Amino acid sequence: LLVSGGGPAPKGAEALPGDALAQATGSAVPYDPRDRLDKVATLEFTRARKSKSALVREAGSGRRGGTRLLAKGAPDSILKRCTDVMLPDGTVTRLDSRMRRAIEESYTAMGKNALRCIAFASRSPRSLGGSLASYDGSKPAAKVVGDPSRFADIESRMTFLGLVGIRDPPRPAVRPAIAACRQAGIRVIMITGDSKETAQAVAKDVGIFQPGDPLEAWTFVGKAFFALPPAQQESLLKSGNLVFCRAEPTDKQRLIRLLSNLGEVTAMTGDGVNDAPALRQAAIGIAMGITGTEVAKEASDMILADDNFASIVSAVEEGRSIYANMKSFIHYLITCNIGEVCAILLATAMGLPEVLSPLHLLWVNLVTDGPPATALGFNPPEKGLMSQKPRGYDDPLITPITMARFAATGTYIGVVCVAAFIHTYWRELGIPALQVLGWSNCHTWEAAKLPGGAGGKACDLFGPSSPVRVKANTMALSVLVVVECLRAFAAISETQSMFSIPPWVNPYLGLGMVTQVGLHALILYWKPLSEMFKVAALTKADWRVVLALSAPVLVLEEMLKMFNRAALRRRR
Numbered sequence: 305l306l307v308s309g310g311g312p313a314p315k316g317a318e319a320l321p322g323d324a325l326a327q328a329t330g331s332a333v334p335y336d337p338r339d340r341l342d343k344v345a346t347l348e349f350t351r352a353r354k355s356k357s358a359l360v361r362e363a364g365s366g367r368r369g370g371t372r373l374l375a376k377g378a379p380d381s382i383l384k385r386c387t388d389v390m391l392p393d394g395t396v397t398r399l400d401s402r403m404r405r406a407i408e409e410s411y412t413a414m415g416k417n418a419l420r421c422i423a424f425a426s427r428s429p430r431s432l433g434g435s436l437a438s439y440d441g442s443k444p445a446a447k448v449v450g451d452p453s454r455f456a457d458i459e460s461r462m463t464f465l466g467l468v469g470i471r472d473p474p475r476p477a478v479r480p481a482i483a484a485c486r487q488a489g490i491r492v493i494m495i496t497g498d499s500k501e502t503a504q505a506v507a508k509d510v511g512i513f514q515p516g517d518p519l520e521a522w523t524f525v526g527k528a529f530f531a532l533p534p535a536q537q538e539s540l541l542k543s544g545n546l547v548f549c550r551a552e553p554t555d556k557q558r559l560i561r562l563l564s565n566l567g568e569v570t571a572m573t574g575d576g577v578n579d580a581p582a583l584r585q586a587a588i589g590i591a592m593g594i595t596g597t598e599v600a601k602e603a604s605d606m607i608l609a610d611d612n613f614a615s616i617v618s619a620v621e622e623g624r625s626i627y628a629n630m631k632s633f634i635h636y637l638i639t640c641n642i643g644e645v646c647a648i649l650l651a652t653a654m655g656l657p658e659v660l661s662p663l664h665l666l667w668v669n670l671v672t673d674g675p676p677a678t679a680l681g682f683n684p685p686e687k688g689l690m691s692q693k694p695r696g697y698d699d700p701l702i703t704p705i706t707m708a709r710f711a712a713t714g715t716y717i718g719v720v721c722v723a724a725f726i727h728t729y730w731r732e733l734g735i736p737a738l739q740v741l742g743w744s745n746c747h748t749w750e751a752a753k754l755p756g757g758a759g760g761k762a763c764d765l766f767g768p769s770s771p772v773r774v775k776a777n778t779m780a781l782s783v784l785v786v787v788e789c790l791r792a793f794a795a796i797s798e799t800q801s802m803f804s805i806p807p808w809v810n811p812y813l814g815l816g817m818v819t820q821v822g823l824h825a826l827i828l829y830w831k832p833l834s835e836m837f838k839v840a841a842l843t844k845a846d847w848r849v850v851l852a853l854s855a856p857v858l859v860l861e862e863m864l865k866m867f868n869r870a871a872l873r874r875r876r
Contacts, residue, residue, distance in 0.1 A: 340363050341361065343359070345358065347458060350455065352456070353455060354380075357375035358375075371432060372426060372432070373426060373427035377422070378499070379408075385456070386464040387462070390463055418509055421502070422468045423464070426462060427458075427462045428463070478613050479509075480614070481616070486514075488694065489692070493546045493547075499549060499550070500525050502549075503547050503548075507545075517545075571587065571589075573592070574591060575600050580602075588606060589605045590605070590607075593608050593609040624685070625685040625686075629682070634701070636680055636791060636795040637677055639709075642713075642714025644669075647718040650722050651725070655741060657766050660777065660781060661838065679813040683797075683809075687805065708864075712864060716856075720856075722780070728779045729765075732772050732775060733765065768838070774839065778828065779850065781839065789817050798868065799865055802858070828842060
C-alpha cells in the first residue's frame with residue numbers, strides 16, 4: 305500500500321520505504337518508514353523466484369517485537385505466493401480467484417502501457433511463526449535465513465499489498481536511431497527481464513516493432529525460443545527484430561552463438577556482471593560507461609560514454625565512413641601505381657625510349673601522391689551510406705568489379721602517358737607516331753626527312769640529353785601527375801557520381817591537389833630542381849595538351865561508377 309497523504313498510514317498498513325514512494329508518486333514523503341524499522345536479514349534476489357525481501361522489526365523493540373517479512377518482485381511471481389490481500393481500508397482478507405484475476409489484469413494493463421511493474425507483499429510475525437517470528441540475527445533461524453534454497457518457502461503465504469508501475473521513458477533519439485538501424489540492414493534484438501506485455505510495449509514505443517509485425521510470433525518468454533526446432537530458430541533469427549523477455553544471462557550467450565553460426569556480426573550491449581560472458585563472446589561487446597560495472601567494461605570491446613543507443617548508430621555510420629575512406633585511399637594508390645606500371649610496360653613493349661625515369665617515379669610515389677591520398681581520409685560520409693547492407697566477415701576489400709576498375713583506369717593512365725611522350729615528338733619535330741615507334745632504326749633515317757637536316761645525328765634526338773627527349777619525358781610526367789589529381793577527385797566515392805558528391809565537399813582534397821600541382825610546378829620551373837630531375841618548363845600550349853589527355857579519366861570513372869551501381873542493384 306502506497307501512502308502519499310500527509311497523515312499516518314492506515315491501521316495495519318505495511319508502509320514502503322520513503323525514497324521508493326517519492327520516486328513512484330513524484331511528491332514528498334511525510335515520513336520515512338525505515339526510521340522506525342530495523343532490518344535484521346535480507347533475502348537476496350534470485351532469478352528462480354524473481355523477488356527480494358527483508359526481515360524487519362520495530363526499531364528498539366529488541367526481542368519483544370515480532371519480525372515481519374517485506375517482499376518485492378515480479379507481479380506474477382509475488383502473486384502466486386500470496387494467500388491474502390490487503391484492502392484499501394487496511395483490512396486483510398482472503399485472496400480469492402476473482403481478486404487474483406483483477407490483479408493480473410491490472411499489471412497486464414500496466415505492462416501494455418510500457419510500465420515496469422513491481423508487486424509488494426508482506427508476511428506477519430504470526431504467519432512466519434517459530435524462530436523466524438522472533439529472529440533478531442542469532443541462531444537457530446540463521447541457518448534458514450542463510451540458505452537461498454529456502455527463500456521461496458519463507459516468501460510464501462504472504463499478504464498482497466499492491467503494485468507500482470515505473471516508467472523509464474526512452475530517450476527521444478532512440479526511435480530515430482532504431483529506424484536508421486532498420487534502413488542500414490541492422491536488426492535490433494531486445495533482451496530484457498521485463499514481462500512480455502512491458503517488453504512488447506517498449507519495443508513498439510522505440511520502433512523495434514513496426515505496425516504489421518507479428519508481435520506474438522517475434523516475442524519469446526523465458527526459454528520458449530530454445531524449445532523450438534533448430535530450423536525454426538534459424539528462420540526466426542533471420543526474419544526480423546525479436547524480443548526476448550524474462551531472459552537469463554545464459555540466454556544471451558546462446559543467442560550470440562546461434563547468430564554467429566548463421567554468419568551474423570553481433571554487437572552486444574550490457575552493464576551488469578552477468579552480462580560479461582556475453583559481452584566477451586560477441587563480435588563487438590559494448591558496455592555502458594555510466595551505469596556499467598567494471599567487470600562489464602573490462603569484458604567489452606567498446607565503452608559507451610553516454611549510455612545512449614543513438615551513439616552506437618552514430619559509431620556505425622562513422623565506422624562505415626572510415627572504411628569507405630580507407631577503400632578510397634587504397635584504391636587511389638593502387639590505381640595510380642598500376643598506371644605507372646602500365647606506362648613502363650607499354651613503352652617497353654612498343655620499343656620506345658624510357659618514358660619515365662626512376663627518379664620521376666620515385667618523385668611521384670613519395671611526394672606528389674601523398675597529399676591527395678591523405679586528403680581522401682577526410683572525406684565526409686557519403687549519401688546513402690546508412691542504406692547499404694552490412695558487410696560480412698569474409699567480404700573482400702578488393703572485389704572482381706574493383707579489379708576491373710583498377711585495370712581499366714590503370715591502363716588508361718599508362719596509355720596517355722605514352723601518348724604524351726609520342727605526341728611531343730610529333731608536335732616539336734613533326735616525326736609521326738609510327739616513326740617514333742621505330743626509333744631504334746634512327747641510324748637509317750635520311751637527313752632530308754629530319755627537321756633541320758640532322759643527318760647522321762638522328763639518333764641524338766632520342767638520347768637522354770636531347771631537349772626533345774627531356775620535353776617528352778616532362779609531358780609524360782605532367783600527364784601522370786594531372787591525371788592522378790583528377791583521379792583523386794573521382795575517388796571521393798566509389799559508387800556516387802561527382803555530380804552527387806562534388807569534390808569541394810572535402811576541402812582538404814582541394815588543398816592536396818594544390819600541394820601536388822605546386823610541388824610538380826616547383827621541379828618544372830625552378831632551374832636547380834629541373835636540372836636535377838631532367839625536366840623542362842612547359843608552355844600554355846603544353847598544358848592544354850596535358851589537360852586534353854588527362855581530363856577523359858573523369859568520364860571513364862563516371863562510366864565505371866555507373867556499372868558499379870548497376871551491379872550493386874542486381875546484388876541487392
